[in-house]
Amino acid sequence: MKIYIKSCVFIFAILCSFGKNLNAQRNTTKPKLVVGIIIDQMRYDYLTRFESKYGDGGFKRLINGGFSLENAHFNYIPTYTAVGHTSVYTGTTPDNHGIIGNNWYDKYEKKSIYCVDDANYKTVGNNGDGGKKSPYRMLTTTMTDQLKLAQNMNGKTIGIGIKDRSAILPAGHTANAAYWFDGGSVGHWISSSYYLKKLPSWAIRFNTSGKADEYLKKPWNTLYDISTYNESIADDNNFEEPFKGEDKPIFPHNIPSLRSKNNNYSIIKAIPAGNSLTVDFAKAAIDGENLGQSDFTDFLAVSFSSTDYVGHQFGVDSKEIQDTYLRMDKDLERLLNHLDKKVGQGNYTVFLTADHAAVQVPSYLKSIKIPANYFSYKKFEDYLKSVTKKYFGAEDFIENISNFQVFLNKENIEKKNFTVTNVADVIAENAILFKGIYKSVTAKSMQSGTFSKGILNYLQNGYNQKFSGDVLLVPSPSTISYPKKGSTHGSGYSYDTHVPILFYGKGITVGSSNKKFEIIDIAPTISNLLGIEFPNGNTGKIIREALIK
Known part of the structure; x- marks a missing residue:
């Protein structure tokens, strides 16, 4: 015994x-630290198109030393900044997380609202209104929230981005802080009383260091000889929008002299130096918050927004966008080197992706005989009023048209003894006859049917019954509502949905895949790596190929 x-x-x-x-x-x-990087408006082909001019320490380091998804796409409409950042971090689509645009028409308040505006909070960092923000409109948790919950609210989460929405939404509801850049006459990084009572000392030191002014003292010229930028169209063309004060949109751009005519510090958002300033601030946050130094896993969510401003103004084929990405490559290298130094190689995990891509300038496409067009909301609204007058004898049934959605005035429809369903059906049937509209679907169809594939599946994933409109529209390919110089995004076509996804560092295998994955797969993959619960609205899947088995 x-x-x-x-x-x-x-x-x-x-x-x-x-x-x-x-x-x-x-x-x-x-890992001791997870760093989520979102590059605003980055098409996947920027990795391949500019590959020969990238160094070894930025994009190539992540690709060669990590795992690259070559066929990753957004799986919803609309592909806008706030929606993209939210979907990456929640692992789900707008039908669940509730962020259906940057701005959208609130059919309850009868006005347009902004995704992160919140009058319940005050600006931290100055006396302006730029900090009256919070993530309260985001209805689900993020992977950053789940990490905090898993660690009993230990560990730090910091969000950083030139745009407020790009810092706030990824950081989640439980972040220690989110910081964004207040331009105009201010030129400081600020936050919201949702997170903080005052800026930490490291952020105050950064704001008073004069970093932003240093960047604005230099003209924007090309990083390399412009004659070697053979991957882009001619510098002097009719498809790009010059800065205010410029006669032509060509290099060099004299930033010191243009500053006063382009809202002072705000011009830094629209040049590559905005990304450089973001790296500088991210490095200061890593040091000031001692990220990656505790027994818990910290999370730094960084968004680079200047790429989007440049893309909107100059288009995806411009020498400006090429130079911006060559400089972005250098800034990415600086950030990775700092992580090596402060956290230690092998102690951190990085993922890099985009919040959407972008279409070539339609006027440029038309010039080379590729189908493209422009859409006028005003003409479309006039057309729909003629439709409702013809079928219902009324012109006041249309309450709002925005984000390619039609919101009906239910009170006026009921007063005329019609039903919203009947009016929506007629509008959808006639909207398809308008030039530039490729598909039109009623909200009822979104609620009662299931579209398992194709662009209507994307439309359904972006449709939120509580917030979306009564008729949803899909424009024709390469058709946008935008000026004829510069370009934009928002559709479910490949030029807007195909983006990079790169994983690198602790727990990540080396390799690549050309299998199709979706942007919502990032959150469950990182959650699985960390051994935490998925975001509570998650509909994505684990990318097992990217993880060390």
């Missing part, structure tokens, strides 16, 4: 030791 008891004790001790070793192994697989 004694021998039996001793044997049991010995076996129990071995099992306990094994369990402790197993837990130790599990703990060592978790």
